[in-house]
Amino acid sequence: MTADQRRAILLSLMSRLHERGSWCGETHVQKAAYFLQEMLDVPLDLNVILYLHGPYSPDISAELSTLRADQMLDVVPRDPRYGPTLALTETAKQLTERNPKTIAKYDAALSFVSEKFGKMNVKELERLSTAHLIMRRDPALSDDEVVAEVVRIKPHIPEAAARQAVREVKEIRLLATGVSESRR
Amino acid sequence: MAKPQHEIRDPIHGFIRLTTEERKVLDSRPLQRLRYVHQLAMAYLVYPGATHRRFEHSLGVMELAGRVFDVVTNADNLQSAIARDIVGSHKSRLDYWRQVVRLAALCHDIGHLPFSHAAEDLLPPGWKHERITDGLITGSEMKSFWDDAKVQAEDVTKLAIGPKEFGPKKHRTVEFTPWERILSEIIVGDAFGVDRMDYLLRDSYHAGVAYGRFDHLRLIDTLRILPHPENEDEPLLGIEEGGIHAAEALLMARFFMYKQVYFHDVRRAYDYHLTEFLKQWLKPEGRFPTGPTEHLARSDNEVLAAITLAASDRKLNGHIHAARIVNRKHFRLIYERNPIDRAVNVASAKQIESNLAGEFGAENVHYFTYLPKSNSIDFPVLLADGRAVSSVNLSELLNRTPPVSVEFVFIAPEQEAKAKKHLAKHKDEIIKPCDEKSE
Numbered sequence: 001m002t003a004d005q006r007r008a009i010l011l012s013l014m015s016r017l018h019e020r021g022s023w024c025g026e027t028h029v030q031k032a033a034y035f036l037q038e039m040l041d042v043p044l045d046l047n048v049i050l051y052l053h054g055p056y057s058p059d060i061s062a063e064l065s066t067l068r069a070d071q072m073l074d075v076v077p078r079d080p081r082y083g084p085t086l087a088l089t090e091t092a093k094q095l096t097e098r099n100p101k102t103i104a105k106y107d108a109a110l111s112f113v114s115e116k117f118g119k120m121n122v123k124e125l126e127r128l129s130t131a132h133l134i135m136r137r138d139p140a141l142s143d144d145e146v147v148a149e150v151v152r153i154k155p156h157i158p159e160a161a162a163r164q165a166v167r168e169v170k171e172i173r174l175l176a177t178g179v180s181e182s183r184r
Numbered sequence: 185m186a187k188p189q190h191e192i193r194d195p196i197h198g199f200i201r202l203t204t205e206e207r208k209v210l211d212s213r214p215l216q217r218l219r220y221v222h223q224l225a226m227a228y229l230v231y232p233g234a235t236h237r238r239f240e241h242s243l244g245v246m247e248l249a250g251r252v253f254d255v256v257t258n259a260d261n262l263q264s265a266i267a268r269d270i271v272g273s274h275k276s277r278l279d280y281w282r283q284v285v286r287l288a289a290l291c292h293d294i295g296h297l298p299f300s301h302a303a304e305d306l307l308p309p310g311w312k313h314e315r316i317t318d319g320l321i322t323g324s325e326m327k328s329f330w331d332d333a334k335v336q337a338e339d340v341t342k343l344a345i346g347p348k349e350f351g352p353k354k355h356r357t358v359e360f361t362p363w364e365r366i367l368s369e370i371i372v373g374d375a376f377g378v379d380r381m382d383y384l385l386r387d388s389y390h391a392g393v394a395y396g397r398f399d400h401l402r403l404i405d406t407l408r409i410l411p412h413p414e415n416e417d418e419p420l421l422g423i424e425e426g427g428i429h430a431a432e433a434l435l436m437a438r439f440f441m442y443k444q445v446y447f448h449d450v451r452r453a454y455d456y457h458l459t460e461f462l463k464q465w466l467k468p469e470g471r472f473p474t475g476p477t478e479h480l481a482r483s484d485n486e487v488l489a490a491i492t493l494a495a496s497d498r499k500l501n502g503h504i505h506a507a508r509i510v511n512r513k514h515f516r517l518i519y520e521r522n523p524i525d526r527a528v529n530v531a532s533a534k535q536i537e538s539n540l541a542g543e544f545g546a547e548n549v550h551y552f553t554y555l556p557k558s559n560s561i562d563f564p565v566l567l568a569d570g571r572a573v574s575s576v577n578l579s580e581l582l583n584r585t586p587p588v589s590v591e592f593v594f595i596a597p598e599q600e601a602k603a604k605k606h607l608a609k610h611k612d613e614i615i616k617p618c619d620e621k622s623e
Contacts, residue, residue: 004530004531025414026562027414027415045353046353047351047352047353047354048351048352048353049347049348049350049351049352049357050359050360051347051348051360051365052365052412052415052418052420053412053414053415053418058348058557058558061557061558062555062556062557062558065555065556065557065558065587066555066556066587066589068556068586068587069555069556069586069587069588069589070526070530070589071523071526071586075561075562075576075583077574077576077577077583079577080571080573080574080577081413081573082413082414082574083413083414083562083574083576084562084574084576084577084583091526091527091530094530094617095530098530098617098618098620099620100620101620102620122414122415123415126415153359154417156417
């Protein structure tokens with residue numbers, strides 16, 4: 001995947017997140033891109049680390065800065081209690097329109113992620129993505145072990161919420177498998 | 185009896201004071217080597233005063249890191265509950281962590297290659313200078329210094345490099361606690377890392393470019409550990425409301441220094457010739473070795489001596505580019521990205537490069553791009569009423585200052601006149617957009 005294709009996918013993802021009513025701040029984009037790569041197997045080639053709010057990719061942060069520098073994204077403050085929204089500009093459309101094959105190839109995955117995660121807030125995304133990261137890094141862990149690990153690395157997440165996150169991730173992952181396989 | 189405090193004069197920070205343990209680290213081979221690595225590669229060929237080295241920058245970063253640590257852990261500055269919790273839970277070991285922060289700051293650049301960033305592309309795949317830094321800090325070379333200072337090498341390397349340079353797609357994965365994240369943010373953080381503060385002030389001073397100055401004393405005084413605006417459970421480095429103008433000035437300093445100094449086109453042309461020379465000079469591999477012994481054996485001195493020799497001897501590897509450097513026959517800027525062309529086609533610079541390479545030969549054309557790596561405008565700000573809010577709600581300047589991103593196309597000076605005429609005639613045609621459908 002070329003750099004332009006990766007940016008086109010990110011812009012298309014953000015456009016769909018907006019359509020689903022997402023706040024579409026950096027954390028929302030970070031998590032949606034994480035799920036796109038790690039759950040839907042879209043090869044974005046992102047280095048993912050455990051950071052603020054769970055999984056985080058410095059590569060996404062860099063891409064968002066590049067898109068701002070290219071005047072494809074505007075930073076829009078909306079509410080002092082939260083971070084800004086990232087809004088697409090007219091120039092952003094040019095890039096997605098130039099990569100129709102790439103967008104078509106990952107269309108189902110993009111729709112799936114925006115539909116499942118578009119309305120979630122930062123805390124919900126943090127719970128689910130952290131649980132998913134732990135399950136993905138060590139698939140042999142039992143549910144109880146995943147819950148314990150979530151609580152260990154994110155002590156502010158209550159155990160019941162961590163357990164609920166594991167259940168939800170399993171359900172969503174099952175649905176995602178169908179989307180990934182339909183692309184093969 | 186050993187002197188407990190040592191003092192070094194510094195043009196930016198006045199006196200920099202070190203303990204005996206820190207002095208030992210400063211006197212170590214990895215740190216002393218930085219006396220011979222230019223901070224700004226060959227920028228001195230454009231700005232004659234910019235001959236400063238990584239050594240003094242490392243001292244400056246240590247000095248500032250200690251100051252920031254003292255401010256953000258000061259009991260009077262723990263206004264937020266999250267700051268009281270995180271500092272309170274490390275209260276018994278604050279002296280230890282202060283020492284780790286200062287040593288990590290001192291060592292954060294020891295993995296730099298000759299001429300700093302200019303040669304970074306000549307490392308083997310999967311390597312960056314941070315990985316060499318990690319290897320040196322955790323290797324045998326520096327073990328005795330950490331033992332003397334009673335600190336753990338792993339703590340030093342984590343804070344020196346920061347969480348973003350570790351991970352599954354990097355050389356190793358390391359877990360950071362929120363406390364360690366905050367401390368590494370003090371050194372290498374995007375928004376308020378002292379690495380950036382020092383290099384802006386120092387580079388500005390030596391280059392004679394006033395744009396890099398900002399009120400760092402005020403900024404440091406207002407730094408606080410605050411809750412993330414979107415999630416009060418996560419601590420971040422932010423500022424008190426009174427520091428917002430100093431933070432804006434830092435952002436502007438960065439913007440102008442990138443435009444004026446770091447991405448000066450002639451400086452970038454020299455970087456290109458230097459890199460091409462090094463590829464030849466480092467034959468057969470064409471890459472820098474990564475082992476500590478080989479790394480420590482090379483600085484700018486050896487490279488400059490080789491450039492001088494190669495410039496006057498056609499038989500030596502790298503003669504062409506060495507001669508271009510020594511005789512100032514560097515490539516010239518022929519095209520730079522601009523909003524008008526990018527409105528037509530976001531890939532205009534790449535298409536111009538490709539066209540010129542076809543017309544005038546690939547060896548006569550060079551394309552350079554820099555894409556920003558971080559977004560440092562969104563950080564928490566503590567209001568007078570005790571709320572922590574996102575900085576973007578308070579500053580139009582932060583919102584509207586774009587990250588710096590550049591694209592240059594260079595041409596050999598011998599082809600410059602013809603290439604200019606060619607572009608004047610055909611540019612509109614060359615930059616016409618093409619998409620996946622027409623490929």
